[in-house]
Amino acid sequence: MKGISFNTWVYSSFPAWVPSYPLEEVINRLSSFGYNGIEIGCASPHAWPDYLSKERRQEISNLLKQKNLKVAAMLPAPGGGPGMNPSSALIEERKFTIDHYKKVIQLAYDWECPTVMWLAGWAAFGTTQQDAWNRSLEGLVEVGKYAQELGITMVVEPTPADSNLIETADDALMLAEQTGLSNVKVMFDTFHALYRNEVPSDYVYRMADKLHHVHISDNDRLPPGQGRGDFDSVLRALKEINYDGYLSMEVGFHTRQSEPDWYAKTSIEYLRAKVNEIFK
Secondary structure (H helix, E strand, C coil): CCEEEEEHHHHCCCCCCCCCCCHHHHHHHHHHHCCCEEEEEECCCCCCHHHCCHHHHHHHHHHHHHCCCEEEEEEECCECCCECCCCCCCHHHHHHHHHHHHHHHHHHHHCCCCEEEECCCCCCCCCCHHHHHHHHHHHHHHHHHHHHHCCCEEEECCCCCCCCCCCCHHHHHHHHHHHCCCCEEEEEEHHHHHHCCCCHHHHHHHHHHHEEEEEECCHHHCCCCCCCCCHHHHHHHHHHCCCCCEEEECCCCCCCCCCHHHHHHHHHHHHHHHHHHHCC
């Protein structure tokens, strides 16, 4: 595997407004905790593309190199004021979303990040599931072709706890396959599998050679090992399929009561020990 990374949501203002730390501070802290990857959420104040000048992008790039921290993946912020729903019935919203995704992909390229997530959107009241699916697919094809030109892989994530379009491993695989693009693959989040009362290791075997990225979280967005998730089985399954991507912690961002450093340190201490035990 490439290593262990940490998602910045719990250190930013998304979706809860606080706590919130400058991206430089987050980079310094995660590096000191032993992470070799960072997964950057593209919301303000960290990485909303329109707020990042060329000079600012270079400053962050220099700091990442100084701290030997790779950008494992980047993901747009779903929902909120702008919507960011590629499945929207509003053509204006869909166009805005696609344009935003392209800006995120360009930012990923600037920061030498190989992976951008596709959050497929949701079917709002009055929209059929099939219409929402078709709109999301159309957007993913356009975005995927743009990403392909820059050598970036798009990954479709099942998000049943947050949306109603891509809910299972099969949903993600089907949408990715229908694009016909070799740089569109899939990922999953153990939190979402647990939300559906499914076995996360089953997702590993189901996605297999299409699996490009993994989010690690226990139930209730707890660090792994703090809830009911069976991470031994997940890691053994990943070893069996020769997974070579990142394990990215996406924890703690559901409430302003989270203490970010505790989530970051507790997560890597547990998972690093498990990885060393299982992948030795």
